[in-house]
Amino acid sequence: MSEIILIVEDEEKLAQVLADYLHEAGFESHCLGDGSAVVPWVREYNPRLILLDVMLPGKSGLDICKEVRSFSTTPIIMTTAKVEEIDRLLGLELGADDYICKPFSPREVVARVKSVLRRSGDVVAPHAKGLVLDESRYQATLHGKELDLTSVEFTLLNLLAAHPGRIYRRQQLMDHIYPDQRIVCDRTIDSHIKKLRKKIAVAANPGEEFIHSLYGTGYKFEYSAR
Numbered sequence: 001m002s003e004i005i006l007i008v009e010d011e012e013k014l015a016q017v018l019a020d021y022l023h024e025a026g027f028e029s030h031c032l033g034d035g036s037a038v039v040p041w042v043r044e045y046n047p048r049l050i051l052l053d054v055m056l057p058g059k060s061g062l063d064i065c066k067e068v069r070s071f072s073t074t075p076i077i078m079t080t081a082k083v084e085e086i087d088r089l090l091g092l093e094l095g096a097d098d099y100i101c102k103p104f105s106p107r108e109v110v111a112r113v114k115s116v117l118r119r120s121g122d123v124v125a126p127h128a129k130g131l132v133l134d135e136s137r138y139q140a141t142l143h144g145k146e147l148d149l150t151s152v153e154f155t156l157l158n159l160l161a162a163h164p165g166r167i168y169r170r171q172q173l174m175d176h177i178y179p180d181q182r183i184v185c186d187r188t189i190d191s192h193i194k195k196l197r198k199k200i201a202v203a204a205n206p207g208e209e210f211i212h213s214l215y216g217t218g219y220k221f222e223y224s225a226r
Contacts, residue, residue, distance in 0.1 A: 005029040005113065006047040008038050008064070009079070010056055018051065021106040022113070028130065035059030039067050047074060049113055052096075054080035062094060069095035075116045079104070131210065131223075133158050145203035152177050153196050156189075160211060160221035169218040193219055 005022055009015040010033040019029045030047070032038055036058030042050065050068070054061035065076055076095065081102040097116045100109060130143040138154045140147040149157065155177050160168065170189045177192075193211060200210055207226035213219050 004045065004047045006038075006042065006045075006050045007031045008035070008050060008052045008056065008061065009033065010053065017106055018109060021110050025110045025114075027113070033057070035061065035064055038064045042068055042072060042074065046072070049075045049077065049117060051109065051113070052076055052078050054078055054082060065094045065096055077109075077112055077116055079109075130205075131161065133161060142200060142203035143205065147199045147203060149196070149199060153192060153199070156192055157196055157211075157221075160219065164221050164223070167214055167218050167220045173219070189219075 005027050007015050007018050007022075007029050009018065009031065012031075012033065015031040015033065019031055022029045027048075030041075030045075032041060033056075035056035038050075038052075038059070052061045052064060056064075061078055061080070065078065068074065068076065075097045077098045077100060078096045079100045079102060097119070098112055100112060131140070132142075133140050133154070135158060138149070138151055140149050140154055140157060156173060159173070159176050160166075173189050193213070197211055204210070205225070209224045209226075210221060211219060212222055212224075
């Protein structure tokens with residue numbers, strides 16, 4: 001499954017606003033405005049979640065929902081200006097995971113996206129472009145590729161990524177990953193960071209960096225791309 005949130009909305013300005021808010025929350029997105037293009041795109045790219053408007057040119061959102069559910073369990077959140085209870089029930093009976101009525105706050109949409117992903121058991125903690133951490137399974141993926149981290153490496157990455165830009169000294173990192181206060185060399189952190197960077201580099205796009213070292217100080221998480 002890709003890390004992309006598919007936004008199906010024929011109002012271009014609204015679609016762009018949603019894409020911008022999702023981007024700020026750490027999600028990548030793709031927008032489609034024609035209902036007839038949705039199912040082929042979902043079959044090819046298998047998005048992480050679909051934000052699906054009910055009223056669309058080409059094919060209605062309800063028909064799309066029904067068709068997608070015939071071959072995919074991808075979470076679907078339906079959006080519509082229709083507020084009648086029958087539409088609400090019909091959308092959910094066809095397999096939608098949630099339902100949002102217009103007008104809505106883009107922040108609410110982002111919150112619903114995270115909530116639905118959490119309920120579905122999918123990864124819900126995006127930290128930078130393409131990087132997603134699942135604390136319940138100690139699993140990290142970058143651009144859809146699993147990083148195969150050890151528990152210590154995951155804990156280290158999760159701490160750094162939770163506070164982008166914050167500088168952590170080696171001792172702070174050791175105290176976090178070794179709460180039993182065992183005696184270890186402070187260069188142990190350097191070794192973990194080195195291995196972590198290598199695993200990230202395998203899945204990263206050319207020029208992407210996530211973990212930066214500050215000479216004589218420590219490390220910080222900050223996404224950058226050359």
